[in-house]
Amino acid sequence: MGRTREFDEEAVLTGAMHIFRKQGYQAVSIRDLEEATGLKGGSIYHAFGDKAGLFDAAFGHYNRTVLEGRIERFxxxxxxxxxxxxxxxxxxxxxxxxxxxxxxxxxxxxxxxxxxxxxxxxxxxxxxxxxxxxxxxxxxxxxxxxxxxxxxxxxxxxxxxxxxxxxxxxxxxxxxxxxxxxxxxxxxxxxx
Amino acid sequence: MGRTREFDEEAVLTGAMHIFRKQGYQAVSIRDLEEATGLKGGSIYHAFGDKAGLFDAAFGHYNRTVLEGRIERFxxxxxxxxxxxxxxxxxxxxxxxxxxxxxxxxxxxxxxxxxxxxxxxxxxxxxxxxxxxxxxxxxxxxxxxxxxxxxxxxxxxxxxxxxxxxxxxxxxxxxxxxxxxxxxxxxxxxxx
DNA sequence: ATTGTTCTAGAATGATTGATAAAGAATTGA
DNA sequence: TCAATTCTTTATCAATCATTCTAGAACAAT
CATH class of the missing domain: 1.10.357 (Tetracycline Repressor; domain 2)
Structure with a gap:
């Protein structure tokens, strides 16, 4: 019940991961994250709690996909x-x-x-x-x-x-x- | 001519260097630097131009004292x-x-x-x-x-x-x- | 269709940011 | 002593920060 999510979680996490890799944690603002993920600020807070929550999810995504993926591949x-x-x-x-x-x-x-x-x-x-x-x-x-x-x-x-x-x-x-x-x-x- | 400096440049650079080493560049605010150096914000801008200027001076101080000092010692x-x-x-x-x-x-x-x-x-x-x-x-x-x-x-x-x-x-x-x-x-x- | 719930959008929030301006204090040379 | 100059202090600026609030939109179950 309730409205369904419009955004693709993987795409959002990938976008966030990208900008965090490039700029670090502190240097990335919520506005930057809006642009990087396509989500509006309100949605970010609704879905991930706060900036640290989105970062944590993006870091988990990095470990799961990039790190483990590289290990499995090479x-x-x-x-x-x-x-x-x-x-x-x-x-x-x-x-x-x-x-x-x-x-x-x-x-x-x-x-x-x-x-x-x-x-x-x-x-x-x-x-x-x-x-x-x-x-x-x-x-x-x-x-x-x-x-x-x-x-x-x-x-x-x-x-x-x-x-x-x-x-x-x-x-x-x-x-x-x-x-x-x-x-x-x-x-x-x-x-x- | 003009008023003489009150602060010890070496002490100021050491204090700034310390907090930059601990927290990084972005995470350090001008108010943090006031506490770390003992200088007031106005004096910092007068003496070093801006935050990046003080950082650059502190980084130079690091290379001169800590890095070169360690090499010469060990x-x-x-x-x-x-x-x-x-x-x-x-x-x-x-x-x-x-x-x-x-x-x-x-x-x-x-x-x-x-x-x-x-x-x-x-x-x-x-x-x-x-x-x-x-x-x-x-x-x-x-x-x-x-x-x-x-x-x-x-x-x-x-x-x-x-x-x-x-x-x-x-x-x-x-x-x-x-x-x-x-x-x-x-x-x-x-x-x- | 209405109700309960979840999501999205956008406008506020107060706090903090880097930086500036103006006034006061200290020094030198005349 | 009095300008001229340089430093220190204080107050303040607009911008940006992370976050919250509010209202509306979209869905499931009744």
Missing amino acids: APPGSGLQGLRELFLSLLHEPDDGSLGCLITNMAVEFGGGVNPHPRVKAALGLLRTTFRSRLTEASAFARDGDGAKADRTATRLLAFYQGLLVLIRGGDDKADLRQAIEDEFNQLETM | APPGSGLQGLRELFLSLLHEPDDGSLGCLITNMAVEFGGGVNPHPRVKAALGLLRTTFRSRLTEASAFARDGDGAKADRTATRLLAFYQGLLVLIRGGDDKADLRQAIEDEFNQLETM
Whole structure:
């Protein structure tokens, strides 16, 4: 009962996600969100509670579609080190116009001022770390020793490298240099 | 001629730098800056032109004191790989209360939305990269080959690792894990 | 058709933003 | 002492902010 929704929730979340990736949380106003989603301010508040509510929904959408989608596409279970390599290289395929950016990296920085980390940032970093660890243990050298301590440590190291690449991409670094850095890292990882 | 300045420029820049590191650029208001610097709004505009002017001065102060100071303290010329290792480990010594944060990393992300990178971000990243490269060539393995291509590539890889560590620190990651990741990275670098 | 409910649209809300203007206070040179 | 100049303070500006309110529109069940 009651009036039916006119807007397509996925399209709205995609639009909101886009502008949050580009500009961050603070820099985006409700008016910006109206333009990005096609919804009027009143509808936004009705459907999502407030700006933070829409952001949270958009962040969830990012983790579900962009992050998990990228993992499934480039580094599915069984793809091992080669999958991880391609996952890293895929970061370079984003357009240079600043329209995108990793929401995880950006929000880890923007919301990092307080004491406790943002739960969605924590979840996303955890997913990346777990994925790295799993693919690493698929590689022979990391599976040999009983406990996965080595894989854990390498996963953390790779997670830092991954986040740093996204910072440098956003900072305008030369992509050819970054590609070479990724290749070096994984070539070395394969010789272990 | 004219009235003399009452405020200590260094203290003002330090206060402004502090709050910008903690909260970012956008999230800091002129009223916040009044509290952080002790100056009244009018004086801020008189002395620095506008908010961006004070930020720019504070960023310059950061690069001059914090960044260059850290490099000189932990990785001075001649300190080689060991100097770099301690430079990286020094990132973990920051307090956890979120009062600090790397202005370079944070601004690379916050200002990264546009097309061209922020000049001070670019300069700071350049200084780090150059420092990494120099210390690497002091190590035998990197100095052996004629051109410094290998050192260049490793410097970029380390720069990404460095920025990523700062993201993870800000994201609330466990410092013991990060310390281990740093040790692993440099142990491996030393065996090359 | 009427009622209850949900959604949308658009105009308000008060608070906060970055910035400016004017007046007072402190200094130097004449 | 008195201009001239520079800094500090205070008050205030229009613009924008996130949010709320109100009225109307669209649906389901009665």
